[in-house]
Amino acid sequence: xxxxxxxxxxxxxxxxxxxxxxxxxxxxxxxxxxxxxxxxxxxxxxxxxxxxxxxxxxxxxxxxxxxxxxxxxxxxxxxxxxxxxxxxxxxxxxxxxxxxxxxxxxxxxxxxxxxxxxxxxxxxxxxxxxxxxxxxxxxxxxxxxxxxxxxxxxxxxxxxxxxxxxxxxxxxxxxxxxxxxxxxxxxxxxxxxxxxxxxxxx
Ligand SMILES: Cc1cc2nc3c(=O)[nH]c(=O)nc-3n(C[C@H](O)[C@H](O)[C@H](O)COP(=O)(O)O)c2cc1C
Numbered sequence: 001x002x003x004x005x006x007x008x009x010x011x012x013x014x015x016x017x018x019x020x021x022x023x024x025x026x027x028x029x030x031x032x033x034x035x036x037x038x039x040x041x042x043x044x045x046x047x048x049x050x051x052x053x054x055x056x057x058x059x060x061x062x063x064x065x066x067x068x069x070x071x072x073x074x075x076x077x078x079x080x081x082x083x084x085x086x087x088x089x090x091x092x093x094x095x096x097x098x099x100x101x102x103x104x105x106x107x108x109x110x111x112x113x114x115x116x117x118x119x120x121x122x123x124x125x126x127x128x129x130x131x132x133x134x135x136x137x138x139x140x141x142x143x144x145x146x147x148x149x150x151x152x153x154x155x156x157x158x159x160x161x162x163x164x165x166x167x168x169x170x171x172x173x174x175x176x177x178x179x180x181x182x183x184x185x186x187x188x189x190x191x192x193x194x195x196x197x198x199x200x201x202x
Contacts, residue, residue, distance in 0.1 A: 028201045028202045029202075031114035032113050033066050033113065033115045034069050034107065034113040034115070034116045035059045035063045035066075035071070035119060036073060036117065036118055036119065036134060037056065037072060037117075037119030038072070038121065039055035039056035039072070039119075039121065040080065042081075042084075043082055044084060045084055045152045046179065050183060052183075053121070054121065054179035055120060058119060058182050058193060059148075062148065062193060065197055065202065066202050068117065071107045073103055074104050074105070075101050075102070075130055076102040076103060091123045091128065095123070100129060101130050101133055103130050114143060114144065116169075117145075117146045118131070118145055118147050119147075119149070120147075120149055120150075120159065122151035122156075125154055125157035126157070127163075132166060136166065140167035140168055141168075144169065144170050144172055145167050145170070146171070146175075147159060147175075148176070149174065150176070150182050151178065151179060159174070173199070173200065175192075175196045177192055
């Protein structure tokens with residue numbers, strides 16, 4: 001009997017160590033969630049002239065799936081060119097200058113959110129500088145931050161660690177998708193979003 005009990009204790013201990021999903025999948029159901037994103041319409045790489053930005057499409061899918069509120073980061077004085085090539089040049093100059101463009105509006109009751117998704121296009125392996133304006137204007141203590149990125153080949157780059165550095169918050173695994181898939185193959189995009197969210201416990 002004693003031997004049986006010690007074997008049983010051993011097996012239970014091994015099982016509790018070797019099940020990584022138990023720790024990973026938190027209960028996200030009762031948390032208050034927000035999706036904050038930046039996204040650009042106009043001419044974009046590989047999709048032509050778009051009236052709804054690639055990141056915006058994914059942001060809305062996440063908000064719908066998780067019943068989160070949505071907040072779009074917009075510039076107070078938006079002088080970004082509509083043409084893609086010109087935009088890339090302006091964006092690179094802003095990145096080099098570590099610009100912090102002024103943004104409009106603010107989230108009502110930011111303090112009340114437990115989980116904040118941060119969505120961004122990959123601009124020169126970074127976020128548009130306006131995302132830093134938003135991040136630096138808020139207190140991230142106690143929040144879980146979940147990044148998602150649309151791109152045309154660079155994936156997440158080091159955007160999650162840049163967000164981690166800027167917020168100091170606890171991070172969950174990020175999501176990346178090609179902008180043209182978000183724009184032109186919504187069924188595929190939604191399937192990928194849902195699978196990722198499931199892994200995170202949503
Ligand atoms: C200024 C600028 C810089 C970009 N830099 C990159 C890059 O470094 N790597 C990459 O994969 N895609 C890059 N892209 C492509 C965008 O990440 C991609 O088209 C994204 O889906 C755009 O999202 P949006 O429509 O939500 O703004 C860049 C696009 C722009 C406009």
